Amino acid sequence: MAEDILKAARERALRLGFAAFRVTAPERVPDAGARLRQAIADGHHATMDWLPETADRRSDPRALWPEVRSVVMLGFNYGPETDPLALLERKDRASISVYSRNRDYHDILKGRLKEVAGLIARDTGAEVKVFVDTAPVMEKPLAASAGLGWQGKHTNLVSRDYGSWLFLGAVFSAADLPLDEPERDHCGSCRACLDICPTKAFPAPYRLDARRCISYLTIEHDGPIPHEFRKAMGNRIYGCDDCLAVCPWNKFAEVAAEQKLRARADLEAPDIADLLALNETAFRVRFCGSPVKRIGRDRFIRNVLIAAGNSAMEELAEQVRQHLADPSPMVRGAAVWALARLGGPDRIEDLAGRLPPDEKDEGVRDEWRRVTGRESADEIG
Structure with a gap:
């Protein structure tokens, strides 16, 4: 029965x-x-x-x-449908974790x-x-x-x-149902998922330190991304698939089931420049129904600015510059870092000359100090 x-x-x-x-x-x-x-x-x-x-x-x-x-x-x-690791090489594009593309x-x-x-x-x-x-x-x-x-x-x-x-x-x-047998561990000596992690978030096999995990940093973490992880984030703006995507058992995933959750076309490889232009309303419209929406526009733009800074695309500099006046201190600080990354000494000198004299947020001021070595607009003048 x-x-x-x-x-x-x-x-x-x-x-x-x-x-x-x-x-x-x-x-x-x-x-x-x-x-x-x-x-x-x-x-x-x-x-x-x-x-x-x-x-x-x-x-x-x-x-x-x-x-x-x-x-x-x-x-x-x-x-x-495609290898998510390949997207990490396209620096003009942003990488959204596979599970969030629908x-x-x-x-x-x-x-x-x-x-x-x-x-x-x-x-x-x-x-x-x-x-x-x-x-x-x-x-x-x-x-x-x-x-x-x-x-x-x-x-x-x-x-x-x-x-x-x-x-x-x-x-x-609450019913007693017939039980199935558990599965045994088939990882063997493979450590591909541990070795690929860009922030070394695994202190040991089978253990994850969320404090170093890009998925945690881009989704759950509120505030500036710690400096030690920003370059390693690359163009990952929501989550990270590296440890999942490299697993050799994935080779069976494509033929195992006909039905699967398929990505929205506009979330497979979105353009960083397009994302930088999103205001609050546009963000909510773009990510309506998507789990990305839950982190809010400010965290999202913070992540996109880190990706812009890692892109080496100087043509993004003007869009990044506009975020220096953003209402969110978290966004302003990320914009300072990104703009400094998109240029050499001349760009940093130009950036230093634009330090708002009324900036009160200590975290943002710290970003200015890190990239310019200067404390205030008065020192610059």
Whole structure:
């Protein structure tokens, strides 16, 4: 009976576009909490304070919902059509992480998960709850214990069928459902994901220090990008795919499923010059429905200015210069750095001559000091 219920649910999930459907038990992730607490103790969560605040509930699904007896884990293939690493060489273009090149995946998956969950609830008579990365659920350890894949050395899930390109969703059920076998680790001696990281964000295999991760810096971090990481960011303006894209298991992703999330054409390789021109309204229109919208215009333009500074395209200098008067100190500071990067000593001297005498933000003043060696407009005069 339970097998028939799962068969029907799995068939519905596949018709809805899911690539993987497997079942685990909530008690199958006994080490996940300890690993999370160690990462928090080491400060690897950076400013993501919700991680320590929800650590106990994340550590065990039963702490989040005591009635859960089974966890159905589903995967949705979002593998890219082209190699995202190739875009890093196109300095006039900006790189947006593959997962963000379409509608917000939370919106895409939530309704489909609810449909699958509703079928399970109807046929079992047991309550269900649906989660898509918006609650304190450790989806990756649960997915590994269900057999969707294993957590690779880059800490993300790796599948033998879909590589590193799976969105994960969970259906918690109060029913006892037949369990699938977990997947073992197939990384072996490979360390491609660790070696390619431009900011050396992996202190050891299977451990990620968010403070050094470009995905964290461009999305979660509020304020100036630390100087030590700006050049390494290159043209990455929202997230970073390097450790995912280099995984050798990705070679199976293209043939494993017919349905996948496809990129919006205007987000595959956007022009940096076009992005620099976005005001608040234009930003909201351009990224309507996209997860990029959630970081806000100021963080976004900060990231684009870093990409402009790394582009070596002097023709961007005038657009960058306009952001020296931006209302946001975060944007003004990034503009100072970028403009200095786009020229030699003459450009820096010209930049120094434009220091606003009424600049009060200490962070912005520090950017001026770093590129000009001067404290104020009075010193320049």
